[in-house]
Amino acid sequence: MRDGEQEVQRVPGGVEDRVERVVVLALDGVYPFELGIPSRIFGAADGRYEVLTCTADGRPVRTNADFTVTVEHGPEILATADTVVIASIDPSYIPVELPAEVAAALARIRSDARLVSICTAAFVLAAAGLLDGRRATTHWQVSDRFRRMYPTVDLDPDVLFVDDGRILTSAGAASGVDVCLHIVRTDHGSELANKVARSCVVPPFRDGGQAQYIEQPVPQSAAAGTAATRSWALERLHEPLTLADLAAHARMSLRTFARRFNDEVGMSPGRWLIQQRVARARHLLEASDLSVDQVAGQVGFATAASLRQHLHAAIGVSPQAYRRTFQAAAR
Template structure:
């Protein structure tokens, strides 16, 4: 169970990315029944550090705090992609992972994990501007430049600023389920969930108007996940040709209609498995997979586990269903 969270601060830390992890894990929301963590900001370069924005911050805590952390977060900093890191920090990160803790980097914080050898043989990401340098400096890392965040066991890497929020909420969702994560997101006034596999940077031509051309169709799709739908039908609803609709959809969401629909159906299945006692067959129908076999196939392919195993993990053996 996640209880103790530490944020590693290096000189030149970006205040916003630090604020992201502080907002998710450092704010006491116990008054509304949300989880409360023991949160500590840990300094590597001295008790007082400069931020990327020009002001300074101070903390009395040093690397010894990492020995009891369940999650260690590393916000980005001004020179993270090019500087050297203290060996005692790298050793502390390796020791933490060895004893079962998780580490989460935001943006160029991934370079710290790379220096510790924690990205070797693992999929990972960072901000799209720095993925090439991350791959060059750490050739054994499996750098994916086209995703928001990557969860590879104990090592979680997020792309840019907003992706750090997504990755932190992903951890909350893993620990406490979708209802808690959604409530935290609602308090932060941010979207409750963005798939980690979504594209970081969507090449998008300047529109003639500021409207979102597929937004209404997306809303309709989300409300009708249990129904069959084709690109031709969706294009008709959007008043476009199928080819134009598919292109616009890719430009505005970073994925295809099929992949977007499949991911939303899997997400709905996860929520129903966690929050209801419905059978897998019933959930498959509600989520648009038709039957239990279809749900199991896509669930295993997307999440690497079965619906029953997922439910046992989040709800315990009392909720095992056929």
């Protein structure tokens, strides 16, 4: 057992008997906002996590603002981490090669520890060779630069975060909140994740991808958007909604609606509907005792087989397996 650690083993998706240790690594050029996200999110999770912050050499680090940050711990604390979060850095600090002290710090991390990057910190993981052959994401503004530097990484700049098992990467600033909430949800179920989100006054889940945040011409009229129709559809997921139904509610032609929807959300209306139905099904599987057939009906899938197909495509498991995992975690 490591110094200061409570004795027990972390079982992903299972019942935990101890507090999980999250260590946040702050590097030169760190964004102060992103540096504070893990402490804010995990710290609101009913004592399930302990959050510590370190630097690569134990010394203060420069932020991208007009101040430096002094932390309590040096890199030795990384060896005790169950999860390591690397906070994002200003693009001007992105290294071509890892500084020796950063490489040495990363080498301290256990092989079974979960790794998380926020925004540009994906460059740090990539420079360490940890993303080779993996799917990952980073901020859309630096995606071209990332591809040039790391062509062996399967970069997806259209999503808010990527969960690739042991390694999770996220996009811009607020996506750090998204990925931390996702970890809470994965570890302990949606009830605790929703509680944390309410405590921090943030949405428990954001739909769509980065495309909705990329600079685009401002619509001439806010009334011409699709937000109201999305809200309307979310209240009717149990109904067999079609593109024609959505376009009619928005008072647009099919072609205009589909184009504006994709511009705002970053995906087609059909794909968005499936995503929302799967998300709602996951909540019902976690929080209710409805049968798989009943859950399918509640969220607008015609059959239980359709629900199984879409859930497996989204997260790779069956409804029953998902229920067993997350109801156990909730208990």
